[in-house]
Amino acid sequence: xxxxxxxxxxxxxxxxxxxxxxxxxxxxxxxxxxxxxxxxxxxxxxxxxxxxxxxxxxxxxxxxxxxxxxxxxxxxxxxxxxxxxxxxxxxxxxxxxxxxxxxxxxxxxxxxxxxxxxxxxxxxxxxxxxxxxxxxxxxxxxxxxxxxxxxxxxxxxxxxxxxxxxxxxxxxxxxxxxxxxxxxxxxxxxxxxxxxxxxxxxxxxxxxxxxxxxxxxxxxxxxxxxxxxxxxxxxxxxxxxxxxxxxxxxxxxxxxxxxxxxxxxxxxxxxxxxxxxxxxxxxxxxxxxxxxxxxxxxxxxxxxxxxxxxxxxxxxxxxxxxxxxxxxxxxxxxxxxxxxxxxxxxxxxxxxxxxxxxxxxxxxxxxxxxxxxxxxxxxxxxxxxxxxxxxxxxxxxxxxxxxxxxxxxxxxxxxxxxxxxxxxxxxxxxxxxxxxxxxxxxxxxxxxxxxxxxxxxxxxxxxxxxxxxxxxxxxxxxxxxxxxxxxxxxxxxxxxxxxxxxxxxxxxxxx
Amino acid sequence: xxxxxxxxxxxxxxxxxxxxxxxxxxxxxxxxxxxxxxxxxxxxxxxxxxxxxxxxxxxxxxxxxxxxxxxxxxxxxxxxxxxxxxxxxxxxxxxxxxxxxxxxxxxxxxxxxxxxxxxxxxxxxxxxxxxxxxxxxxxxxxxxxxxxxxxxxxxxxxxxxxxxxxxxxxxxxxxxxxxxxxxxxxxxxxxxxxxxxxxxxxxxxxxxxxxxxxxxxxxxxxxxxxxxxxxxxxxxxxxxxxxxxxxxxxxxxxxxxxxxxxxxxxxxxxxxxxxxxxxxxxxxxxxxxxxxxxxxxxxxxxxxxxxxxxxxxxxxxxxxxxxxxx
Ligand SMILES: Nc1ncnc2c1ncn2[C@@H]1O[C@H](COP(=O)(O)OP(=O)(O)OP(=O)(O)O)[C@@H](O)[C@H]1O
Ligand SMILES: [Mg+2]
Numbered sequence: 079x080x081x082x083x084x085x086x087x088x089x090x091x092x093x094x095x096x097x098x099x100x101x102x103x104x105x106x107x108x109x110x111x112x113x114x115x116x117x118x119x120x121x122x123x124x125x126x127x128x129x130x131x132x133x134x135x136x137x138x139x140x141x142x143x144x145x146x147x148x149x150x151x152x153x154x155x156x157x158x159x160x161x162x163x164x165x166x167x168x169x170x171x172x173x174x175x176x177x178x179x180x181x182x183x184x185x186x187x188x189x190x191x192x193x194x195x196x197x198x199x200x201x202x203x204x205x206x207x208x209x210x211x212x213x214x215x216x217x218x219x220x221x222x223x224x225x226x227x228x229x230x231x232x233x234x235x236x237x238x239x240x241x242x243x244x245x246x247x248x249x250x251x252x253x254x255x256x257x258x259x260x261x262x263x264x265x266x267x268x269x270x271x272x273x274x275x276x277x278x279x280x281x282x283x284x285x286x287x288x289x290x291x292x293x294x295x296x297x298x299x300x301x302x303x304x305x306x307x308x309x310x311x312x313x314x315x316x317x318x319x320x321x322x323x324x325x326x327x328x329x330x331x332x333x334x335x336x337x338x339x340x341x342x343x344x345x346x347x348x349x350x351x352x353x354x355x356x357x358x359x360x361x362x363x364x365x366x367x368x369x370x371x372x373x374x375x376x377x378x379x380x381x382x383x384x385x386x387x388x389x390x391x392x393x394x395x396x397x398x399x400x401x402x403x404x405x406x407x408x409x410x411x412x413x414x415x416x417x418x419x420x421x422x423x424x425x426x427x428x429x430x431x432x433x434x435x436x437x438x439x440x441x442x443x444x445x446x447x448x449x450x451x452x453x454x455x456x457x458x459x460x461x462x463x464x465x466x467x468x469x470x471x472x473x474x475x476x477x478x479x480x481x482x483x484x485x486x487x488x489x490x491x492x493x494x495x496x497x498x499x500x501x502x503x504x505x506x507x508x509x510x511x512x513x514x515x516x517x518x519x520x521x522x523x524x525x526x527x528x529x530x531x532x533x534x535x536x537x538x539x540x541x542x543x544x545x546x547x548x549x550x551x552x553x554x555x556x557x558x559x560x561x562x563x564x565x566x567x568x569x570x571x572x573x574x575x576x577x578x579x580x581x582x583x584x585x586x587x588x589x
Numbered sequence: 590x591x592x593x594x595x596x597x598x599x600x601x602x603x604x605x606x607x608x609x610x611x612x613x614x615x616x617x618x619x620x621x622x623x624x625x626x627x628x629x630x631x632x633x634x635x636x637x638x639x640x641x642x643x644x645x646x647x648x649x650x651x652x653x654x655x656x657x658x659x660x661x662x663x664x665x666x667x668x669x670x671x672x673x674x675x676x677x678x679x680x681x682x683x684x685x686x687x688x689x690x691x692x693x694x695x696x697x698x699x700x701x702x703x704x705x706x707x708x709x710x711x712x713x714x715x716x717x718x719x720x721x722x723x724x725x726x727x728x729x730x731x732x733x734x735x736x737x738x739x740x741x742x743x744x745x746x747x748x749x750x751x752x753x754x755x756x757x758x759x760x761x762x763x764x765x766x767x768x769x770x771x772x773x774x775x776x777x778x779x780x781x782x783x784x785x786x787x788x789x790x791x792x793x794x795x796x797x798x799x800x801x802x803x804x805x806x807x808x809x810x811x812x813x814x815x816x817x818x819x820x821x822x823x824x825x826x827x828x829x830x831x832x833x834x835x836x837x838x839x840x841x842x843x844x845x846x847x848x849x850x851x852x853x854x855x856x857x858x859x860x861x862x863x864x865x866x867x868x869x870x871x872x873x874x875x876x877x878x879x880x881x882x883x884x885x886x887x888x889x890x891x892x893x894x895x896x897x898x899x900x901x902x903x904x905x906x907x908x909x910x911x912x913x914x915x
Contacts, residue, residue: 134796155798170796172789174856175782183786184799186779193777234797 084146085110085273086131086242091140093123093130095479097471100126104140104299106292108242108273113264115284115305116277118294118317119511120483121469124277125167127294128244132157132164145241155184163240165231167247167277167482173220178202180219181234205233210259224251225372229260236263243267244275247482249283250509253372253537261287279483279511281310295319318513339363341398342500342531343414345383348392353378353555355392360500365522365532367546369539369571375555376535377419380502383533384416385409410443413499417490417506419535432480432488433459433473439492462491465521467514483509490518494525501525502533507541519545539568553577604850604857607901608865611848615872623879630755635871637757640764641666641819641826643867645838646845647771648815650863651808653846654775655787656855657712659809661701661719662816663838665694667831668723669820674735674830683741691817697723698813702806716809720839727832734831737824745825760825763818771860784808788855844895845870869894 086108093101101123108114116124130137133151142149144160151157154164171180181202188194202215211229219227228251235243245264249257264274264287276288284291284305291308293300293316300316301308308316339361348356353375360366368376381387383394385403394401396412403409406416427435436459437450444450459473466487470480477488486509493501503522507515522545526532534545542549549566551559551574559574620627636643645662652659669690676686697719705715737743748759775781783804786794794801824830849866851858870891877886 153798154796155800158798164796166796168792168796170790170793172786172793172797172856174789175785179782183782184779184797186782188777191778193779193782 083110084108085112085144087141087143088127088131089141089143091127091130091142092138093126093135094138097475098297100297101130101137102297104294104297105302106299107302108275109290110271110273111268112290113268113274113276113288114290114292115288116275116292116294117284117313118300119469119513120487120509121296121481122294122317122511123297124294125246125481126297128164128166128246128275128277132162132244134166158184158238158240161241162244163235163238163242164244165235165246165248171219171227171231171234173218175219176216177206177213177219177222177230178215180230181205181215181237185238205237206230209233209263223373225253225256228252229256232260236267240272242273242275246277247279247509248276249278249280257283279509279515281313281512284313285310293317314512317511342396343383344393344395345379346393346395348382348389348394350378350382350387350389352387353382356382356557358550358557360531360533362499362531363526363529365526365534365545365547367542367549367566368533368535368552369542369549370552370575372537374552374575376552377504378555379552380416380504380533380535381418383409383500384414384502386416407442410439410496410498415439415493415496415498415501417493417501417503419504419508427477429476429478431474432463432468432470432477435477435488436462436491436495440496443496458495459491462495465494465517466491467517483511483514486510487514494521498530500531500533502535504535505537506534507536507538515541539571542566542571543568551575605859605862605865607898608849608862608869611898612865612869612872615869615876619872619876619879622876626875626879628755629753631875633752633755633757635868635875636761636764638874639867639871640758640761641823642838642841642845642870643764643864644767644815644819644822646842646849646863646867647767647860648812648819649839649842650846650849650851650858650860651771651775651784651811652712653843653851653853654784654855654858655805655808656791656853657705657805657808658843658853659698659701659716659812660713660839660843661697661716661723662812662819662842663835664720664723664727665697665813665816666820666823666838667834668727669694669817670824670827670830670834671727671730671735671832672830673821673824674737675730677737677739677742678735683739687821690821691814694817694820695810695814698810698816699806701813702809705809706802706805712809724832730832731830732832734829737828737830742825742828746828758825760822763822767815767818768860768864775860780804780807785856788857790856841870841891842867844891848895848898 084107088104088106091101091104104123104127106116106127116127118124126135129135131142133153133156149160151160151162157164172183175183178199182198186193187197187201199215206213206215209229211226211233213222213226219230228248232245232248235245248260252260264276268274278284288305290302291305291313292302293313295317341359342362343360345356345358356379358379368379370376378387382389383403385405385408388404394403401412403412409416427438433455437455441450456473462468463470463473468487468491469484477485480488490503490506507518510518519541522532522534526547534542536542543566546566547563549561549571550557551561551571553575558577561570616632645666649659649662672693673686673690677683701715701719704710705712745759749756775784783794783799786797786799787801787804791801823835845866846858846863847853847866848869849858849862849864851863870887873890873894874887877884877890
């Protein structure tokens with residue numbers, strides 16, 4: 079502590095929103111050359127602390143010292159000028175501008191007020207290639223995937239040669255390879271003496287990369303400790319405020335074999351513009367997992383079933399009858415629900431309340447004219463706020479005032495509320511804290527027990543193992559394997575995903 | 590990692606291409622249908638008759654790019670004409686009148702931008718108030734048409750350069766200068782790029798540390814200034830100021846921008862497109878005149894064109910999207 083000088087100190091920080099005290103007397107200290115993990119449940123106040131620091135929100139009390147001097151940035155621009163560079167949790171780039179411009183906007187090189195596009199494009203390409211990102215930087219940002227956009231945002235923040243770098247859940251939409259690259263760069267910046275604040279819900283990543291951990295709970299400071307001195311179980315206990323044993327346990331119901339089940343949905347040689355020739359059967363009351371790397375085709379199958387990408391050839395049978403699903407509303411009427419992966423940009427209607435956001439899909443399914451009684455909708459909303467522990471002062475709060483993770487829970491609740499026969503969940507626990515993650519996993523097995531079919535898609539293999547009763551594995555947009563019950567293990571999944579001679583599919587058709 | 594998923598086509602250039610093509614197709618159609626239509630002079634007259642519209646539309650484009658709207662411009666233009674005519678009649682020299690009216694236009698825009706930004710008001714409502722306010726002031730000054738007899742104005746009204754068989758009036762150069770300046774600003778200055786960023790995602794622009802408040806106020810000031818400058822050009826053009834002048838011009842300006850490929854949701858568009866959009870309206874006007882139709886046919890045609898154009902634009906974007914993903 080003595081040798082490493084304090085770079086940033088925040089003391090007695092308080093921030094109130096109408097109806098919520100988001101931060102109460104919080105302290106935080108960052109040293110030079112340190113990667114500091116800021117942890118806590120959804121709604122604990124992590125993003126708020128960051129936004130207070132960078133002048134997005136005005137604080138109600140407390141002091142901030144940067145290199146020993148008291149500072150009060152009034153805007154992100156001011157914070158940036160003081161040497162605090164940030165990647166916020168929400169999307170913070172402009173989709174209509176080129177990749178290169180997104181990296182350099184606001185600090186374009188050039189002389190006499192004239193922007194030098196050649197230099198910008200060249201420098202942006204150079205910068206991104208350090209992240210192993212070899213893309214055409216003159217194209218609009220929205221032509222690229224969310225993962226690429228996330229990397230561009232990070233590259234921009236890193237390039238603003240700052241003293242403090244803040245990354246608020248930067249890894250939530252990155253693949254393992256990209257995460258490794260990001261960590262490499264973070265370590266390099268750390269060696270240069272930069273202080274890095276890192277927010278994530280992936281505890282493995284915390285132990286891999288961070289030096290120090292600070293935990294917040296319910297807007298209050300809990301503890302701060304070197305990472306090496308805080309074992310995982312203790313950390314989780316600090317985060318959720320109680321001991322937590324069954325974190326690793328596997329819900330027993332997923333293993334129980336309930337004999338032969340009825341068929342709910344059958345895809346036969348189905349193809350959309352995105353994926354070709356899939357044969358899949360989904361039975362009533364099972365949790366079927368789609369495993370595979372990002373881009374392996376796992377989301378594409380769900381999109382095909384839900385009518386987002388219409389079926390071009392092949393057949394879809396629901397409940398034994400041939401059905402043409404041309405658009406999502408047809409799928410919804412046929413009893414299918416789909417909670418998409420990209421919830422950051424899709425699905426949140428910011429001005430509406432939590433209750434209205436939960437009711438949205440149910441309303442659409444029933445038809446706009448068949449109104450639900452207010453009482454009914456309030457009851458339903460309260461049920462899901464409880465079940466998913468959505469942290470909100472009231473069900474009438476606008477959803478954009480919720481923390482990032484709690485917004486995700488609302489979208490999840492929206493699809494659960496439609497009580498479909500088949501519910502497809504694409505990365506349902508992304509950005510969601512560890513306690514609620516386990517709750518969601520339990521909920522999934524419980525719903526299956528009650529007869530609902532579920533499709534579960536997740537990049538976290540251990541979560542897949544815990545939830546799924548059956549699993550198909552995809553590679554390069556093809557089904558390459560299937561595992562049932564006890565066969566499902568991390569080793570097997572990883573082997574299939576990586577591929578190799580001995581793991582070619584046994585049969586062409588996967589049942 | 591280079592295998593990034595491509596999601597949407599860059600349809601910004603496609604729109605501009607369609608607009609330009611449409612302009613030449615219309616011009617060609619006119620040339621085929623009418624004998625003396627195809628000539629340099631018809632082409633140059635498009636600029637002579639629409640210089641003021643081009644200026645207003647370029648100003649409005651700045652506002653539209655940020656995702657806002659300004660419907661006060663026609664009134665500002667009319668006010669500029671009436672007030673200039675009034676001052677000139679009182680004997681105030683043009684060197685005072687012209688800077689003064691330009692400042693008023695700038696000031697009114699600045700004020701509206703300030704109100705919209707600081708009190709989070711709807712741009713539509715604020716600029717509607719601005720519209721009534723300025724139009725009201727016109728009538729307060731005079732409800733009759735005031736002729737302009739000032740020598741400088743007369744000089745500007747008649748002064749022209751000959752190009753081949755055609756002629757270009759001096760005041761057209763105002764429009765060309767505005768076009769060049771606007772193009773440069775939007776393409777090569779930080780402010781200009783900030784305008785696009787705000788239109789793309791205002792929240793992101795704030796978080797990236799751009800001076801969003803200043804940008805959003807400035808675009809209304811620019812729009813007000815352009816409207817006033819268009820007023821000056823219009824008084825050269827007509828040598829009169831009348832309180833009911835150019836009713837509904839704001840919609841012509843906005844439709845020029847939209848035909849030129851500007852999205853009302855902000856973030857996409859260009860002033861070159863807007864200029865072609867204004868010229869397209871000019872061609873239709875000319876064809877309608879040649880055909881000896883009621884001038885309302887211009888409005889009808891433009892309305893139809895606007896619908897068709899938006900549908901075509903959308904269709905092409907969708908097709909390209911499908912082709913990409915296929
Ligand atoms: N703009 C706002 N208006 C009102 N309340 C807000 C606002 N932003 C955040 N809150 C509240 O402040 C609390 C802390 O939110 P914050 O976004 O800091 O959580 P977080 O720790 O980042 O959670 P997550 O892991 O879900 O991102 C939450 O209860 C949230 O509802
Ligand atoms: Mg957060």
